[in-house]
Amino acid sequence: MSGQLLSAEDVPTDRWLSSVQHARDLGFDYFDWLGCTDDIGRTDTFRVTVVLRDLADGGLRTRMLSTAVPRDEPVLDSIRTVFVGAGWHEREAAELFGLRFTGGDGRRLLLSPTFEGAPLRKEQVLGSRAAVGWPGAKEPGESAASPSRRRMVPPGVPDRDVWGERDSAQPPAEPAEVAASTGGGRVRRRSR
Amino acid sequence: MTGHGSIVLIEQNCTSCMICARECPSWCITIDSHTETVVDQPAGARARTENVLDRFAIDWSLCMFCGICVDECPFDALEWATPQALPARTLTALTHEIPDLSAH
Numbered sequence: 623m624s625g626q627l628l629s630a631e632d633v634p635t636d637r638w639l640s641s642v643q644h645a646r647d648l649g650f651d652y653f654d655w656l657g658c659t660d661d662i663g664r665t666d667t668f669r670v671t672v673v674l675r676d677l678a679d680g681g682l683r684t685r686m687l688s689t690a691v692p693r694d695e696p697v698l699d700s701i702r703t704v705f706v707g708a709g710w711h712e713r714e715a716a717e718l719f720g721l722r723f724t725g726g727d728g729r730r731l732l733l734s735p736t737f738e739g740a741p742l743r744k745e746q747v748l749g750s751r752a753a754v755g756w757p758g759a760k761e762p763g764e765s766a767a768s769p770s771r772r773r774m775v776p777p778g779v780p781d782r783d784v785w786g787e788r789d790s791a792q793p794p795a796e797p798a799e800v801a802a803s804t805g806g807g808r809v810r811r812r813s814r
Numbered sequence: 815m816t817g818h819g820s821i822v823l824i825e826q827n828c829t830s831c832m833i834c835a836r837e838c839p840s841w842c843i844t845i846d847s848h849t850e851t852v853v854d855q856p857a858g859a860r861a862r863t864e865n866v867l868d869r870f871a872i873d874w875s876l877c878m879f880c881g882i883c884v885d886e887c888p889f890d891a892l893e894w895a896t897p898q899a900l901p902a903r904t905l906t907a908l909t910h911e912i913p914d915l916s917a918h
């Protein structure tokens with residue numbers, strides 16, 4: 623970044639491609655980056671953001687566009703017909719957040735072909751973290767964590783009431799509930 | 815300027831609060847501690863206990879030198895140091911205990 627504050631222009635998903643095209647035609651013809659964030663817990667969307675620059679003025683003029691992609695239908699037009707290099711960023715966002723870019727390059731970028739899941743979705747449970755001993759599970763003054771009283775969970779592992787030891791009579795937890803409980807920290811006993 | 819070659823533990827500042835071990839993204843800090851009753855209390859004062867550090871270890875084979883532990887310690891018990899953690903022939907030898915982690 624060049625030190626100035628960027629504020630994103632919010633664009634409806636169906637105008638994503640045309641808005642990017644329009645910005646390029648206005649002179650923002652250098653693609654800087656495209657990224658995605660998971661808005662779960664606030665809204666049921668993923669936010670896709672792109673930053674474009676106008677190199678004529680030393681690259682200081684920037685345009686940031688962003689759009690909210692619905693979680694239950696995470697599909698967005700690819701902008702790689704406008705900026706070829708964006709295809710690479712879209713592949714990364716697609717595999718990490720489980721998005722689909724219409725007209726994009728559907729190949730994986732970083733993950734192995736057999737990997738299942740979308741690792742940067744906040745409800746993604748880091749299962750292997752639940753299976754090995756976490757050094758932070760001990761309380762101050764302890765030299766061994768008592769497994770029967772798991773009071774602290776590492777980031778990425780939900781409370782056991784939500785995942786792992788969930789009451790089998792209950793339906794699996796909603797993604798938002800899983801995401802809310804994977805921040806790590808003290809296990810909150812849920813009031814029933 | 816202090817380099818980022820290794821992290822030292824200032825043992826007398828550490829309260830065994832576990833914050834660094836919980837915040838470390840690489841899970842490479844291991845702490846053992848126990849509680850003891852404080853002896854020199856003024857007469858009539860309520861009995862108090864304190865945590866006593868038994869073991870503090872950093873596994874340099876896992877550490878990614880992010881500095882989160884240094885930032886998070888509320889008691890200034892962890893500090894960056896310039897000398898690099900020494901290489902070793904085995905992975906287990908890269909786990910450094912309190913004497914290895916004390917300021918040089």
Ligand code: SF4
Pocket residue numbers: 821837838839840841842843872876877878879880881882883884
């Ligand atoms: S520097 Fe980072 S990885 Fe290394 S011990 Fe500290 S928190 Fe862990």
Ligand code: SF4
Pocket residue numbers: 827828829830831832833834835845886887888889890891892
């Ligand atoms: S955060 Fe500081 S005081 Fe707490 S256990 Fe770690 S080194 Fe000790």
